[in-house]
Amino acid sequence: xxxxxxxxAAAEKAAEFVEDGMMLGLGTGSTVFYLVEAxxxxxxxxxxxxxxxxxSSRTAQQATSLGIKMIDxxxxxxxxxxxxxxxxxxxxxQGIKGxxxxxxxxxxxxxxSKRNIWIVDESKLVEHLGAFPLPLEVIxxxxxxxxxxxxxxxxxxxxxxxxxxxxxxxxxxxxxxxLHAGTIAHPHLLxxxxxxxxxxxxxxxxxxxxxxxxxxxxxxxEVLQANR
Ligand SMILES: O=C[C@H](O)[C@H](O)[C@H](O)COP(=O)(O)O
Numbered sequence: 001x002x003x004x005x006x007x008x009a010a011a012e013k014a015a016e017f018v019e020d021g022m023m024l025g026l027g028t029g030s031t032v033f034y035l036v037e038a039x040x041x042x043x044x045x046x047x048x049x050x051x052x053x054x055x056s057s058r059t060a061q062q063a064t065s066l067g068i069k070m071i072d073x074x075x076x077x078x079x080x081x082x083x084x085x086x087x088x089x090x091x092x093x094q095g096i097k098g099x100x101x102x103x104x105x106x107x108x109x110x111x112x113s114k115r116n117i118w119i120v121d122e123s124k125l126v127e128h129l130g131a132f133p134l135p136l137e138v139i140x141x142x143x144x145x146x147x148x149x150x151x152x153x154x155x156x157x158x159x160x161x162x163x164x165x166x167x168x169x170x171x172x173x174x175x176x177x178x179l180h181a182g183t184i185a186h187p188h189l190l191x192x193x194x195x196x197x198x199x200x201x202x203x204x205x206x207x208x209x210x211x212x213x214x215x216x217x218x219x220x221x222e223v224l225q226a227n228r
Contacts (some may be wrong), residue, residue: 006121006216011035027084028102093226098204100136133178142185
């Protein structure tokens, strides 16, 4: 089965967790694309009244075009559920996100949700985080100073570039620096250090956040519950 089919299977399973009346956070990425389609189908067929909050303009546009009512997060009460993709998930249900540069908005939505579900294909499950470069969102002002600090810590930073060789800009026009430092032995220590570096708006370590992981596997879809 190809990876997209596994992502689609996970997304369709997760859409079953959506209930009538829910205030829903919608993540970003190729797996979430299938999720939005699946939720829209439930909304149509079961006449569900749901309201969504998006983590990117891509998701907002797709959801709106499929008839899902979307509102601004500032107008929403605490969200009942957020469903999002992930780039890596370790055995302790800690994750890396931000492969699509949406991790700042995604984290804001995630921490304002009562419950978080991640949808992934099985290649995203890892023993230790870090094979996937860790994304940071960095303010352009003084960004090279941040870059130097990261280099000094041996975190092997690289600016993320687009197809034209230009620096990628996030939703808020910030830059993305990816850390290519390999295995992250102590995710909480690294997250704490990054949290205290002025100029870094947000990093892609999503720790102690997810409640449920829905995994698309060759052998079928598996639902894993984190102990939180
Ligand atoms: O910034 C992007 C997000 O964190 C995505 O949820 C993550 O990169 C996973 O994306 P995909 O489902 O396309 O692999």
